Amino acid sequence: MQPSGDIYLGGLRISRLTQHILFWIAAYVIMVLVYGYSKTTYSAAARNNFFYIPVHVVYFYTLSGWLIPQFLLKRRYVYFFVLFSIVFFAAIYLTRFVDVLFVEPYLVRLYGSYAVWYDEGVKGFWDKVLYPNAFFGALKGVNFILWFGLAIKLFKLLLERRNAALEAELNFLKGQIHPHFLFNTLNNLYGLTLSGSDQSPQVVLKLSGILRYMLYECNTDRIELQKEVQMISAYIELEKIRYGERLDVQFSVNGDYDNIEISPLLILPFVENAFKHGTSEQVGNCWINIDLQLQNRRLKLKVSNSKPEPAEHPADPSEGSIGLKNVKKRLELLYPDAYKLKLFDEGELFLAVLELNLKRSNPLRYES
Known part of the structure; x- marks a missing residue:
């Protein structure tokens, strides 16, 4: 602040x-x-x-x-x-x-x-x-600067309220990620516990690290992209433990992202969505590819996942995810006119492509 x-x-x-x-x-x-x-x-x-x-x-x-x-x-x-x-x-x-x-x-x-x-x-x-005539001259002179200054003050007040409303909405959207993520991960842990897996302690340890990051390091407008990538890696490891050999995950990061900052928890919903629709709804083998590229402060994220066999009422991955809906709103608030988001729902796969210009953003730089 x-x-x-x-x-x-x-x-x-x-x-x-x-x-x-x-x-x-x-x-x-x-x-x-x-x-x-x-x-x-x-x-x-x-x-x-x-x-x-x-x-x-x-x-x-x-x-x-x-x-x-x-x-x-x-x-x-x-x-x-x-x-x-x-x-x-x-x-x-x-x-x-x-x-x-x-x-x-x-x-x-x-x-x-x-x-x-x-x-x-x-x-x-x-x-x-x-003297009456001089009185009216003084009236104009003394009020000119007053109303000029009050107009500026009113503009600042409107800006403060706009930023307060923006911050409240962003905190609400970001806050929804915590219970959504926690619900999914606890379900994973529950499944491991029922099966008597000796990996349960490892899951608890990784989960505590992720929650520590989300609760204590994400209370800011920007965070190092490197930390965000590390958190995504930890999340992927958790999912690998859950699904074992039937899940093939490829996660690649290319480019120099040192000293690059991004809005916290902006990438996670895309990864969560891939696991939700690419693994949990399938019985057999499944795959997820996550490709993150960074060049000249321009980020390009591609997340693709396999899809289950068509059902009578197939779910649309782009419509059914609370996480994706929230991240769209956050992108519009934080990176207006600086991002492109494309979702492709094809026969055997679902693909999300995010292009983000990290040079241009709408950070909350004024605090009342």
Whole structure:
């Protein structure tokens, strides 16, 4: 899990404090450009907006950090409206104080007269602060950055909720693998126990290693492909113990997969599906071929298995597997537009082909 509020851009972590500093720098630059363009003097805009920034900062964080979370989001609408009105007018008049004390005296030296802003007879300090025409100018100025900032904050909130929903769905889909796998393996162990096999302790040992991997090492977005391959190998060994000589399994891995990461438990459902439909439903000899290739961070997985003799109501391996349905959903969430999955249900075999571009993914890189 990433620290709260941090975001990632191209692998670079940007802390929450840095985000806020960058926002206010951007806000200041925008204000200078807008004000400088309209007044044709960027130097004056740079100086004057320097005095406005503290007002914008206080106004923005009072709303976003206090009023909105404490009152609006908790549906205390009356309190929010009253307090917002107070803060709203206070921000406007604080802006007018800045105008009268710092901005307008400087501009007088440029334009030569207060008549640029005020009607005749408006000369006192409070007359200038409360001058109606200037009030509306301050209203526009002080709220420009506020709504710009709140729009960004709303976008981040929507992103947080989207990522939270995505993470919850992925955890649900990945979590379904554990009981599904455990159910199948315990059935295997039960069969060995009934037959009095002396390999039962070895099965228990391998099973404990696989479960340790699934429960303690897979609680992350990415895991080393090498570890995933090792787990698949252990799973295949378990199945070999169960089915003995009537099962022929070929498992090949080609390519350099050091320092390559993949979403955990993404390959296992294809292997499980092959054993479920290629062995457990057959009485005689059966075979499974698993070929994993990796080149330039592009993974290609081919899993094929023999099929039982056609029955009156044959099962479709692609439709009957909870594991395959879940892995399709996970691929769509984690690797959108970066994978191809083809399933071939032919006369004597079932073939699954997965092509995955590990350079492109949709990892959860923002944590609220």
